[in-house]
Amino acid sequence: MxxxxxxxxxxxxxxxxxxxxxxxxxxxxxxxxxxxxxxxxxxxxxxxxxxxxxxxxxxxxxxxxxxxxxxxxxxxxxxxxxxxxxxxxxxxxxxxxxxxxxxxxxxxxxxxxxxxxxxxxxxxxxxxxxxxxxxxxxxxxxxxxxxxxxxxxxxxxxCAGITTWSPLRHWNVGPGKKVGIVGIGGLGHMGVKLAHALGAHVVAFTTSENKREAALDLGADEVVVSRNAVEMAAHAGSFDFILNTVAASHDLDAFTSLLKRDATMTLVGVPEHPHPSPSVGALIFRRRSIAGSLIxxxxxxxxxxxxxxxxxxxxxxxxxxxxxxxxxxxxxxxxxxxxxxxxxxxxxxx
Missing domain, CATH: 3.90.180.10 (Medium-chain alcohol dehydrogenases, catalytic domain)
Structure with missing residues (x-):
C-alpha cells in the first residue's frame, strides 16, 4: 500500500x-x-x-x-x-x-x-x-x-527514554543510590527524569552554568558544572553510578574519579572521535568500571x-x-x- x-x-x-x-x-x-x-x-x-x-x-x-x-x-x-x-x-x-x-x-x-x-x-x-x-x-x-x-x-x-532506562535498570538505580547524569540534552534530560522517578539522588553534570535551573526543574537534586574543578572535587569517590550521555569526545577520567569503589560509569553516546584513553590506575585501584549500553x-x-x-x-x-x-x-x-x-x-x- x-x-x-x-x-x-x-x-x-x-x-x-x-x-x-x-x-x-x-x-x-x-x-x-x-x-x-x-x-x-x-x-x-x-x-x-x-x-x-x-x-x-x-x-x-x-x-x-x-x-x-x-x-x-x-x-x-x-x-x-x-x-x-x-x-x-x-x-x-x-x-x-x-x-x-x-x-x-x-x-x-x-x-x-x-x-x-x-x-x-x-x-x-x-x-x-x-x-x-x-x-x-x-x-x-x-x-x-x-x-x-x-x-x-x-x-x-x-529511543531517548529506553536508551537511558536500560542502563539505569541494569545497574539497579533506585532509592539510596547517588547517580550522576552527564549531559542535559535529548538523552540526558530523560536520564534525569527517570533516575529521579526511580527514587535515586540525582546529580546532573553540565558544562553550562545557564543550564543549572533547567536541570533542577527536570528533577535533579544537585547540579555540577563540570568545568568547575572545585564543584567536581566536592563529589570525588561518592557516586554509585554515572550515566554519561555525551556523544562528543571528552576526558572520562574527570568522571571516573567521582565513582565509589566497585561503581560503574556507563556510556550511551558514540563520539565522532574516540575519547582520550582513560587512566587505568583510576579503574584498578578502586575496582571501577567503564561500560556501554545500547537502547x-x-x-x-x-x-x-x-x-x-x-x-x-x-x-x-x-x-x-x-x-x-x-x-x-x-x-x-x-x-x-x-x-x-x-x-x-x-x-x-x-
Whole structure:
C-alpha cells in the first residue's frame, strides 16, 4: 500500500515529500497510522550520509506513536484503534541467546533497524516513521497507556527514554543510590527524569552554568558544572553510578574519579572521535568500571513505557510540521532545542 513520507534520495539533498510502499499486513503484522514521530540525532546522521552505509531513499524516524488500523490473522495482543509505539527495532533473528532473553538489541545477527535495515520489502531496506503509516511485526510493537494529550511527548521515550532506562535498570538505580547524569540534552534530560522517578539522588553534570535551573526543574537534586574543578572535587569517590550521555569526545577520567569503589560509569553516546584513553590506575585501584549500553529490548521498553505512564513521565518537546525538518536538523546540531523535536505527522497531508 502507498503512503506519504518525508525522506531524501541522497545525503546532499534536503528531505522531501515522497510516496513509499508499505507491505500488506501479514499474519503476524500490525498496521499503524502514525500520529507523531520524534526526531533523533541518528536520523540526521543517517539521512545526511554522515554515517557509512546509508541506503537511499532514506526515510528516518524511530520514535513512533500511532494507532492500530489493522492486524494480521495471528495477532492476539493488539486490537484496531489501540495506541501503540514502535522504537528503534522492527525485527531480529528471534532465536539467539540475546533474543531469547528479551535483549533483541544485542541480537547475534544484528537487529533490523526501523529505518536503513535490510528487509525483503521494497525498496530492500526499512523506511522509518517520517511517514503516514507503517507495518510492523507484532513482537516489535509496544502498548502505550499515556493519555491522548501526552502522546506527542511520549514519542521520544521510544529511543531517548529506553536508551537511558536500560542502563539505569541494569545497574539497579533506585532509592539510596547517588547517580550522576552527564549531559542535559535529548538523552540526558530523560536520564534525569527517570533516575529521579526511580527514587535515586540525582546529580546532573553540565558544562553550562545557564543550564543549572533547567536541570533542577527536570528533577535533579544537585547540579555540577563540570568545568568547575572545585564543584567536581566536592563529589570525588561518592557516586554509585554515572550515566554519561555525551556523544562528543571528552576526558572520562574527570568522571571516573567521582565513582565509589566497585561503581560503574556507563556510556550511551558514540563520539565522532574516540575519547582520550582513560587512566587505568583510576579503574584498578578502586575496582571501577567503564561500560556501554545500547537502547533496550522490547520487554524492558514496555516496562519503561508502563513505568512512565504510572509516574507521568514524558519528554520535553517542541512540536514541528514535517516541512520544517531540515531546519530542525540544523537547530539540533546547534543544541537549539529543549529537548527533543517531535513531528506532527498529520502535517504530511498539508
Amino acid at each position: 502507498v503512503t506519504k513520507a518525508y525522506g531524501a534520495y541522497s545525503g546532499d539533498k534536503p528531505l522531501e515529500l515522497m510516496l513509499i510502499e508499505r507491505r500488506e499486513p501479514g499474519a503476524h503484522d500490525v498496521a499503524i497510522e502514525i500520529a507523531f514521530c520524534g526526531v533523533c540525532h541518528s536520523d540526521l546522521h543517517q539521512v545526511r550520509g554522515e554515517w557509512a552505509g546509508t541506503l537511499y531513499p532514506c526515510v528516518p524516524g524511530h520514535e513512533i506513536v500511532g494507532h492500530v488500523t489493522a492486524i494480521g490473522s495471528a495477532v492476539t495482543g493488539f486490537a484496531v484503534g489501540e495506541t501503540v509505539g514502535v522504537g528503534c527495532m522492527v525485527d531480529s533473528c528471534q532465536h539467539c541467546s540475546s533474543c531469547e532473553e528479551g535483549l533483541e538489541q544485542y541480537c547475534d545477527s544484528g537487529f533490523v533497524g526501523t529505518y536503513n535495515g535490510v528487509t525483503g520489502d521494497a525498496p530492500g531496506h526499512t523506511l522509518g516513521g517520517y511517514a503516514q503509516s507503517i507495518v510492523v511485526n507484532d513482537k516489535f510493537v509496544l502498548k502505550i497507556n499515556h493519555p491522548e494529550e501526552q502522546l506527542a511527548a511520549v514519542a521520544p521515550l521510544l 533496550g529490548g522490547i520487554a524492558e521498553t514496555q516496562e519503561m513505557l508502563d513505568f512512565c505512564a504510572r509516574h507521568g513521565v514524558v519528554a520535553d518537546i517542541e512540536m514541528i510540521p514535517i516541512q520544517n525538518i531540515d531546519e530542525a536538523f540544523d537547530r539540533m546540531q546547534r543544541s537549539d532545542v529543549k529537548y527533543r523535536f517531535v513531528i506532527d505527522n498529520a502535517t504530511l497531508e498539508a
